[in-house]
Amino acid sequence: MTGSPRPARLMDGTALARRLTDETTAAATALHRRTGTTPCLATVLVGEDPASVTYVRMKRNRCAQAGIRSRHLALPAATSTARLVDAIGELSADPDVHGILLQHPVGPHLDERAAFEAIAPAKDVDGVTTHSFAAMGFGLPGFVSCTPGGIMRLLDEYRVELSGKHAVVVGRSAILGKPAGLLLLGRDATVTYCHSRTRDLPSLLREADVLVAAVGKPDFIRGEHLKPGAVVIDAGYNPGNTGDVHFASARERAGLITPVPGGVGPMTIAVLLAQTVRAATRQLGLD
Incomplete structure (x- = not known):
């Protein structure tokens, strides 16, 4: 690589994310036509941190635009680690939920790693579990962060x-x-x-x-x-x-x-949506 007197070229994440989301929308539509199943992303939010509330709302809006159903679980700020783990475990066991997103960071009184590990690897569309981390490290199939x-x-x-x-x-x-x-x-x-x-x-x-x-x-x-x-x-x-x-x-x-x-x-959300549709496809045995 050599330097140039001209300013650096911009890497346009907005345009690329839009194209990826269009592909994801088409994939979600095709999956629904083939199986009658609409991919579903469950979002979990602990407390009412304004930034986290905004991020979750944005992700749910993008889901709707991409033909992905969203289910939202809002838990009070005082929720214990045990209650959070149980709630995520229930979503992991629900066949109508294909991906799970725990909005982070969670409160300092919570064991965030324990909560992440309650996400079934097949539904870890945010790529936060140790299973996903190992898959990234070894180049194995899985979901990336x-x-x-x-x-x-x-x-x-x-x-x-x-x-x-x-x-x-x-x-x-x-x-x-x-x-x-x-x-x-x-x-x-x-x-x-x-x-x-x-x-x-x-x-x-x-x-x-x-x-x-x-x-x-x-x-x-x-x-x-x-x-x-x-x-x-x-x-x-x-x-x-x-x-x-x-x-x-x-x-x-x-x-x-x-x-x-x-x-x-913009790429972060686009990848989340794409991985949710991929998760639904795999869980239906079509990938």
Whole structure:
């Protein structure tokens, strides 16, 4: 990759997500015509955090637009881990539910990992269970974490060659940073994980052919930190529609870059919808 005096080309997640959702809508319609079954996504929300309420409403609206039925379970903020696990277990056992989404983060008094593990692997369309994580790591059939899955689709759409390239992932969360690195490794990239204990982060960033920023700090990575011509995936979303990458300075140095909003975000929901229809298809024995 070489630098260019022109600003980086934008990776349009909105347009790609729209195309993927159109394909998902067609698949859901075809499945209903063939079997009489409408794919169903169950959303689970604990408490009334405004951002979480908004995210769940958005996902349910997108389901309706894509021909996917949604079922919503709202639990009070004081819900115990045992009650949450039981509720998710009931959804896992319900044949009319094909995918389950637990909106996270849940309250600090809850064992989020225990709740995730209550999701049946066949219905883990958000890719949050250890079963799904292992499948990503070993390249086995399963459901990918939605944001990393969306990132990979963006990289493919823009024909980013990954084999032999150095990919740097800043962030190590179980649903974003870690699985993103696994998926990149599975495509033969050399992957470096960076986090709060990483020493001399700027020097590692300058070696990155592909950078995935998922640290949750606004404008944390700036243009001067980047290798000229790098592919920059900003998976951060902070108040004020600000990503983890300082967009103006990064665009002057990168070769490709995702905007915030309009980059990774739309892809996350599009992958969730696609995996819900795939889950329904598999559960009906048609995949």
